[in-house]
Amino acid sequence: MKRVTETDIVALRARAGRKPKPKSKVGIDGMVQLTGKEFECTMDSLDILTYAGQCDGAMYSYRKQADRSARYYKGEQWGDPVEIKNAFGCTEVITEEEYIKRQGRPALKHNLIRPIVRNVLGQFRDAPYKSIVYSSDEGGQAAADMTSVKLNDVLRYNDSVERDAREYESFLVTGAALFDTGYAYDPVLRQPMPWFRAIDYHRFFLNPDAVDVAGKDIHFCGDFIDIPLDEVKSLYAHTKAQEKAIEDIYHHEAYILPVIYNSYVEQNPAAKTFLGTASDGNCRVVRVCRMEGFWDLTVHDYADASYETYSTREFPDKEKEINEEIVRRKKMADENGLDYEDIKIVYEKQYVRRWVYYHLSPYGHVLWQAENPYNHNGPSYVVKFYPLFQGQAYGMVYDLIDQQRMVNRMLINLDFAMSASQQGVLIVDEASIPDDMDLEDIAEEWTKYRGVIKMKIKDGAQIPVQLSGHQVNIGQFEMINLMMKLMMDISGVQGAMQGKQAPAGTPASLYSQQVSNSQINVLDYSEAFAWFLEQRDYKLIQIIQQFMPSGYSPAPEGAKEEAKFYDAEEVRKYKLKNQIRRSMDTAVVRLFHEQLIANLLMGGAATIQQYAQQGVPFGQDLLAKLDQAQQQIQSGQGVSQQQIADIQNSLPAVDPAMMASTAQFAQR
Numbered sequence: 001m002k003r004v005t006e007t008d009i010v011a012l013r014a015r016a017g018r019k020p021k022p023k024s025k026v027g028i029d030g031m032v033q034l035t036g037k038e039f040e041c042t043m044d045s046l047d048i049l050t051y052a053g054q055c056d057g058a059m060y061s062y063r064k065q066a067d068r069s070a071r072y073y074k075g076e077q078w079g080d081p082v083e084i085k086n087a088f089g090c091t092e093v094i095t096e097e098e099y100i101k102r103q104g105r106p107a108l109k110h111n112l113i114r115p116i117v118r119n120v121l122g123q124f125r126d127a128p129y130k131s132i133v134y135s136s137d138e139g140g141q142a143a144a145d146m147t148s149v150k151l152n153d154v155l156r157y158n159d160s161v162e163r164d165a166r167e168y169e170s171f172l173v174t175g176a177a178l179f180d181t182g183y184a185y186d187p188v189l190r191q192p193m194p195w196f197r198a199i200d201y202h203r204f205f206l207n208p209d210a211v212d213v214a215g216k217d218i219h220f221c222g223d224f225i226d227i228p229l230d231e232v233k234s235l236y237a238h239t240k241a242q243e244k245a246i247e248d249i250y251h252h253e254a255y256i257l258p259v260i261y262n263s264y265v266e267q268n269p270a271a272k273t274f275l276g277t278a279s280d281g282n283c284r285v286v287r288v289c290r291m292e293g294f295w296d297l298t299v300h301d302y303a304d305a306s307y308e309t310y311s312t313r314e315f316p317d318k319e320k321e322i323n324e325e326i327v328r329r330k331k332m333a334d335e336n337g338l339d340y341e342d343i344k345i346v347y348e349k350q351y352v353r354r355w356v357y358y359h360l361s362p363y364g365h366v367l368w369q370a371e372n373p374y375n376h377n378g379p380s381y382v383v384k385f386y387p388l389f390q391g392q393a394y395g396m397v398y399d400l401i402d403q404q405r406m407v408n409r410m411l412i413n414l415d416f417a418m419s420a421s422q423q424g425v426l427i428v429d430e431a432s433i434p435d436d437m438d439l440e441d442i443a444e445e446w447t448k449y450r451g452v453i454k455m456k457i458k459d460g461a462q463i464p465v466q467l468s469g470h471q472v473n474i475g476q477f478e479m480i481n482l483m484m485k486l487m488m489d490i491s492g493v494q495g496a497m498q499g500k501q502a503p504a505g506t507p508a509s510l511y512s513q514q515v516s517n518s519q520i521n522v523l524d525y526s527e528a529f530a531w532f533l534e535q536r537d538y539k540l541i542q543i544i545q546q547f548m549p550s551g552y553s554p555a556p557e558g559a560k561e562e563a564k565f566y567d568a569e570e571v572r573k574y575k576l577k578n579q580i581r582r583s584m585d586t587a588v589v590r591l592f593h594e595q596l597i598a599n600l601l602m603g604g605a606a607t608i609q610q611y612a613q614q615g616v617p618f619g620q621d622l623l624a625k626l627d628q629a630q631q632q633i634q635s636g637q638g639v640s641q642q643q644i645a646d647i648q649n650s651l652p653a654v655d656p657a658m659m660a661s662t663a664q665f666a667q668r
Contacts, residue, residue, distance in 0.1 A: 066174035130583035131537035140574035145563040175395035211391040222288035289379035376542035384532035432461035492521025534580040
């Protein structure tokens with residue numbers, strides 16, 4: 001709603017499009033900071049913390065299942081517990097690996113899961129996904145193009161290529177993909193930037209009844225982080241009193257000696273406890289997003305065609321202001337002979353639900369609190385659990401565990417069988433044993449390298465003979481091959497997709513069809529993760545549109561020159577959305593594109609300038625040389641033979657006609 005003046009009446013009747021205003025950029029991650037003397041611990045904050053703990057506990061079974069899949073993916077495949085009877089007749093629970101070692105054999109394994117997942121990851125990297133921004137408003141395509149370039153810049157700043165691949169790996173193993181998004185100051189760039197980070201599934205929680213595949217039924221979610229005390233102060237303390245209050249809240253963490261664990265080998269044990277303080281001397285902060293209901297005023301202003309919502313908590317006098325504006329507009333309409341229907345205001349009270357953000361200490365102190373500060377009007381988290389069939393989540397690795405166990409079991413059985421068959425029995429004729437040696441001496445010499453045994457072989461005495469059992473083929477190798485084939489069938493990653501050599505006589509068309517079929521088998525995983533990336537990019541787009549200032553952005557090859565300058569004021573006029581699809585920026589597509597442009601150039605269907613503008617190798621350098629030559633021609637200086645040679649060397653291999661075309665350019 002805006003105050004209408006007499007000079008605005010005529011223009012407002014045209015129903016100008018509403019321009020959304022960016023929200024305040026003050027406080028954490030560009031959000032409005034909670035002000036107050038001290039950090040209070042209220043009943044509401046304790047209720048939030050209690051429910052967060054219950055949600056965290058409800059995910060115990062899923063985390064246990066995901067940890068098991070992660071162990072098998074890593075190669076720790078004999079870690080399942082087994083019950084045995086010990087020497088005292090008591091039941092003892094040990095791991096399968098320990099049980100096998102007690103029998104004197106190593107716990108052999110052949111990890112077939114990791115190559116399958118690695119192959120699917122390679123398919124993802126070879127053909128990554130990319131969001132295309134579009135506007136749902138007329139005339140907003142230029143703003144969408146500018147936002148697309150800015151989104152690419154933000155994704156590059158956040159190292160999205162590597163982060164997306166690693167999160168896809170976690171998605172295949174655990175069935176969960178989790179990102180947190182926001183807007184914060186970067187001390188390296190010395191400017192605020194949109195960001196996203198992956199979240200450990202041990203630290204994330206949400207309401208247990210959320211089973212919708214698109215996450216529409218999530219109304220409570222969050223995570224917990226462990227950060228140094230100085231960082232807590234920099235985020236939440238704005239006065240000396242608040243700094244002292246934070247020190248009092250976290251005073252005992254400052255005196256905890258860090259617990260050293262095996263970095264890069266095992267997980268930090270602090271990540272598996274909700275209210276337990278960080279074991280490394282850091283301070284725990286519980287971050288929560290909760291859907292809450294409020295009585296709000298929804299205002300439809302016919303003057304500027306806007307539809308806005310005002311919180312009665314933030315704007316307690318808004319209803320009075322609206323009524324005063326209505327009276328004023330009616331009077332203005334009567335005085336100017338206008339129809340009040342064209343500039344009227346309609347409002348009503350509604351009970352609406354909005355997301356509220358909380359940052360809490362593990363003891364319930366409210367470090368920060370604010371209503372949703374982002375235009376996307378959702379939680380800062382992007383969540384995807386797969387497949388949520390009957391509300392259950394699990395990844396690709398979960399389907400392969402049983403077959404992997406069978407392969408390992410066959411290897412152990414084969415190892416035991418071969419070991420038993422190699423054990424020989426030494427037969428010694430008593431008449432051949434000399435007086436100064438006994439059986440133990442003979443056995444010792446028999447096993448020595450270059451051992452010497454003195455024997456009596458007169459009167460028909462026989463020399464020692466070792467009897468060995470023959471290895472019996474009981475089908476172990478056939479069973480192992482069968483299990484490996486079953487793993488490929490279950491995962492959908494066939495040999496053709498892995499690049500294995502085809503049998504002799506296999507047609508190329510059949511091999512290509514096998515690769516295509518394998519990609520279809522894993523398409524459900526990639527498309528589910530693509531939806532996750534689309535939601536992530538949508539929130540980043542809304543943050544960009546809301547906060548990012550105008551400025552130049554380095555654009556990828558082929559982008560329009562006018563789209564490289566981001567006009568914040570122009571972009572905020574339109575509603576922007578995105579759609580994700582496979583990126584065409586692959587090695588095969590680039591090679592095809594370069595060959596096509598080169599053929600057009602050699603055929604005379606494209607000029608040298610058009611060739612250089614299509615993102616070909618060294619295209620910018622070629623454009624610079626052409627511009628320099630053009631300026632010299634316009635100034636009457638002419639072009640040297642060395643410059644012509646440099647331009648020709650920048651072109652693809654061409655025929656004499658193309659050389660003549662270059663010479664004609666120099667003579668213009």
